[in-house]
Amino acid sequence: MEKLTQERLRALDDDHIRTHSQMEQSNEDVLIRSSEIPGGYVVPPHRHRRTQFLCVFAGVVLVGTERGRWMIPPGHALLIPRGLEHSVEMYSDVSMRSVYIYSPEGLAASLEPAVLEVTDLARQLITEAVRQGPVPEERGRxxxxxxxxxxxxxxxxxxxxxxxFPASGRLAELCRDFVEQPSPTAKIDDWARHLNMSRRTFTRFFREEMGVSFVTWRQQACLFACLPRLAAGEPVTRVALDTGYESVPAFTTMFKRMLGASPRAYLTSRAAA
Incomplete structure (x- = not known):
């Protein structure tokens, strides 16, 4: 990744502000933008009057909203509802395409963010739409x-x-610490003790705050920590052991359950797509 100087950061901020203003003023029903952004840059909180389909071709992106955080690995996209304020953090050098839809239908009209797996067809169509440019020679095509x-x-x-992710409080501190140093063996009892709660009270409190069980959240957080390192090319064995798994097969089992393929097969398919 390139080292971001203050001058480079200002240039990226200026580009975002200019592009965002142009899009918001446009009357086109659908807009497409292609972006190559260096790792470490964070697009400040903003919102669109169109639904955004943010598709990651390379690198890893973290999108944060008041409703949670979404990590987008290569070959996936986040559907961001119109009007929802969000920030975008580049975990690595990123190549992404965004489709902005003014009159969404079906899944695209969802009021909640959703991570979608991008098919080969969708990727090729996006690539072709970008190639044609804002004023295509063949309008019908x-x-x-x-x-x-x-x-x-x-x-x-x-x-x-x-x-x-909780917005604040002691639970938020525990969650932040866990994301920094994830462990698949983290225990409910330990977290409950930190919050001076019984196991039963903590289990109920965690689900009410997060919408998922502690075990489900723990697995997802471990995956969050792994994806940027795997996408950057680190060996699966090193990532698995650093994340606290006793063996690569155990890590692979978790990964396949969450993403439907082994780490190597998943990342190879994303790179080849």
Whole structure:
């Protein structure tokens, strides 16, 4: 990753502000933007009057909202409802494409963010739409490509990569510490003791605060910690052991359960897509 100087940061901020203003003033029903952004840059909180389909081609992106945080690995996209304030952090050098839809239908009209797996067809359609540019030479062909793309977005499979996160308090501190140093063997009893709660009270409190069980959140948080390192090319064995797994097979089992493929197969398919 390049080292971001103050001058580079200002240039990135200026580009974001300029582009955001142009998009918000546009009357086009669908807009597409291609972005190559260095790791470490954080797009400050903002919102759009269109639904955003943020598709990651390379690198890892973390999108934060008041409703939670979503990590987007290569080959996936986050559907961000119109009007929802969000920030975007680049965990590594990122290549991404965004489709902004003014009149979404079906899945794209969801009021809640959703992580979607991008099919080969969707990726190719996005690539073609970017290639055609804002003023395509063949208007009829461009309209067909866009219509098919919007239909395909509405059919993409959802992946549970969202990580609920409390806004503040002692539970938030524990969650932040865990994301920094994840462990698949973290115990409910230890967390309950930190919060001076009984196991039963903590279990109920955690689910009420987070919307998921402690075990489900722990698994998801471990995956959060692993994806940027795997996407950066670190060996699976090192990542598995550093994350607290006793063996690579145990780590692989968790990974396959969450993403449907082994780490190597998953990342290879994302790179080849």
């Amino acid at each position: 461009a309209e067909l490509v866009m219509a098919l793309l919007l239909d395909e977005i509405g059919r993409l499979p959802e992946r549970r990569l969202g990580l609920p």
